[in-house]
Amino acid sequence: xxxxxxxxxxxxxxxxxxxxxxxxxxxxxxxxxxxxxxxxxxxxxxxxxxxxxxxxxxxxxxxxxxxxxxxxxxxxxxxxxxxxxxxxxxxxxxxxxxxxxxxxxxxxxxxxxxxxxxxxxxxxxxxxxxxxxxxxxxxxxxxxxxxxxxxxxxxxxxxxxxxxxxxxxxxxxxxxxxxxxxxxxxxxxxxxxxxxxxxxxxxxxxxxxxxxxxxxxxxxxxxxxxxxxxxxxxxxxxxxxxxxxxxxxxxxxxxxxxxxxxxxxxxxxxxxxxxxxxxxxxxxxxxxxxxxxxxxxxxxxxxxxxxxxxxxxxxxxxxxxxxxxxxxxxxxxxxxxxxxxxxxxxxxxxxxxxxxxxxxxxxxxxxxxxxxxxxxxxxxxxxxxxxxxxxxxxxxxxxxxxxxxxxxxxxxxxxxxxxxxxxxxxxxxxxxxxxxxxxxxxxxxxxxxxxxxxxxxxxxxxxxxxxxxxxxxxxxxxxxxxxxxxxxxxxxxxx
Numbered sequence: 001x002x003x004x005x006x007x008x009x010x011x012x013x014x015x016x017x018x019x020x021x022x023x024x025x026x027x028x029x030x031x032x033x034x035x036x037x038x039x040x041x042x043x044x045x046x047x048x049x050x051x052x053x054x055x056x057x058x059x060x061x062x063x064x065x066x067x068x069x070x071x072x073x074x075x076x077x078x079x080x081x082x083x084x085x086x087x088x089x090x091x092x093x094x095x096x097x098x099x100x101x102x103x104x105x106x107x108x109x110x111x112x113x114x115x116x117x118x119x120x121x122x123x124x125x126x127x128x129x130x131x132x133x134x135x136x137x138x139x140x141x142x143x144x145x146x147x148x149x150x151x152x153x154x155x156x157x158x159x160x161x162x163x164x165x166x167x168x169x170x171x172x173x174x175x176x177x178x179x180x181x182x183x184x185x186x187x188x189x190x191x192x193x194x195x196x197x198x199x200x201x202x203x204x205x206x207x208x209x210x211x212x213x214x215x216x217x218x219x220x221x222x223x224x225x226x227x228x229x230x231x232x233x234x235x236x237x238x239x240x241x242x243x244x245x246x247x248x249x250x251x252x253x254x255x256x257x258x259x260x261x262x263x264x265x266x267x268x269x270x271x272x273x274x275x276x277x278x279x280x281x282x283x284x285x286x287x288x289x290x291x292x293x294x295x296x297x298x299x300x301x302x303x304x305x306x307x308x309x310x311x312x313x314x315x316x317x318x319x320x321x322x323x324x325x326x327x328x329x330x331x332x333x334x335x336x337x338x339x340x341x342x343x344x345x346x347x348x349x350x351x352x353x354x355x356x357x358x359x360x361x362x363x364x365x366x367x368x369x370x371x372x373x374x375x376x377x378x379x380x381x382x383x384x385x386x387x388x389x390x391x392x393x394x395x396x397x398x399x400x401x402x403x404x405x406x407x408x409x410x411x412x413x414x415x416x417x418x419x420x421x422x423x424x425x426x427x428x429x430x431x432x433x434x435x436x437x438x439x440x441x442x443x444x445x446x447x448x449x450x451x452x453x454x455x456x457x458x459x460x461x462x463x464x465x466x467x468x469x470x471x472x473x474x475x476x477x478x479x480x481x482x483x484x485x486x487x488x489x490x491x492x493x494x495x
Contacts, residue, residue: 008041008126011037028098031115032096039089042088061073074126079479086252117249128197132196145164186201215273222258235311239251262318288312291308293424302362303348305364306347319407320333323411329407339468358446367436
């Protein structure tokens with residue numbers, strides 16, 4: 001079978017446009033159709049991918065703007081293989097949820113924006129040209145601006161939308177300027193021709209001093225998108241107001257585009273700056289782990305518990321990536337990107353189900369006492385919670401172990417402090433599960449089992465979590481060669 005990545009990329013958007021023209025009752029089914037085909041395509045790519053083969057596979061490489069050296073270049077390798085699969089999976093699950101529980105207002109427009117979001121995220125993962133990457137990275141902001149502003153919950157959704165736009169737009173504009181400067185300055189070298197191809201830019205790096213400024217611009221954009229401490233000002237309001245199916249894909253995959261950007265763009269193209277500034281990024285990552293873990297423990301709003309937990313998890317991922325010279329750390333970071341997406345999405349869907357059983361409240365203090373009355377729901381929740389706290393035997397444990405192994409070999413003091421985050425993750429995750437499922441029954445709690453339709457959304461994600469726990473090597477084998485190539489030039493320097 002011939003794989004055309006453009007079909008994978010633009011199919012959701014095409015059907016999202018069609019959904020906008022159909023009767024509103026068909027919007028959900030059309031949205032699901034727009035998400036299922038990319039998922040099937042991603043599965044075919046997983047089956048056809050050759051792990052030992054160097055370089056990109058399934059490449060699309062056409063001239064786009066010839067005078068500017070910009071190409072429409074897409075490709076798959078070990079860095080983005082599982083992230084593309086994760087994206088298609090989570091958007092398909094969200095589309096199924098929305099078909100079963102359609103938005104009360106403007107469902108056709110909601111479907112279109114979700115489809116646009118999937119195309120933008122896939123484009124960022126698939127792009128192999130820096131300008132194309134920046135274009136899709138910026139495009140991701142557009143659908144979420146409308147999804148939060150129009151369908152968000154609570155009176156603060158407008159303020160939350162404003163914060164989201166301002167924070168991410170500042171980072172995106174800096175990254176655009178840095179991307180243009182990188183191509184122009186690299187083109188001023190021996191070859192003379194301007195090219196924004198990742199491979200060409202990696203072969204012809206700019207001077208060390210210039211790299212540091214460009215590195216800083218890209219790093220700031222990525223750290224805001226994650227978000228990392230102290231660039232997380234948009235996160236609390238954003239997480240409080242986003243519709244839960246939107247929040248599931250936002251937290252599950254959009255934050256991973258930023259972490260992926262470090263591996264795809266920053267380390268190969270700015271290796272000297274990565275060597276010089278790695279300690280700064282490591283300290284930011286460490287601060288994110290500690291700050292996110294402590295805040296997750298102190299919150300009663302379940303959305304914010306998962307939001308701050310995600311900040312801590314992204315901190316671990318960044319630690320692994322910047323354990324320079326340690327392939328184990330970068331591989332663990334990449335595996336943990338997939339693990340976190342698989343875990344956080346069902347947690348948000350479970351929060352939606354618990355909220356329905358507490359009269360609409362998402363506060364831990366209003367929950368409790370339904371574990372024995374809803375054992376299937378409690379079991380699904382427990383499996384996901386144990387994976388989130390990196391219980392030995394889970395794929396999350398393997399990812400965190402590799403990250404800490406890489407950081408121990410590179411910066412032992414940072415690794416020892418980061419281990420506190422592992423302990424705190426157990427505390428806030430078990431607190432979330434016990435207080436929402438056990439203890440006394442909340443004052444407005446109606447205990448009932450998970451329905452068959454809700455199980456169709458959550459059970460497949462739980463099954464994949466279990467499958468990865470049994471055989472995480474499946475992901476590691478397919479990423480190893482690409483991770484080694486990404487970190488090859490960014491060796492840790494002795495300090």
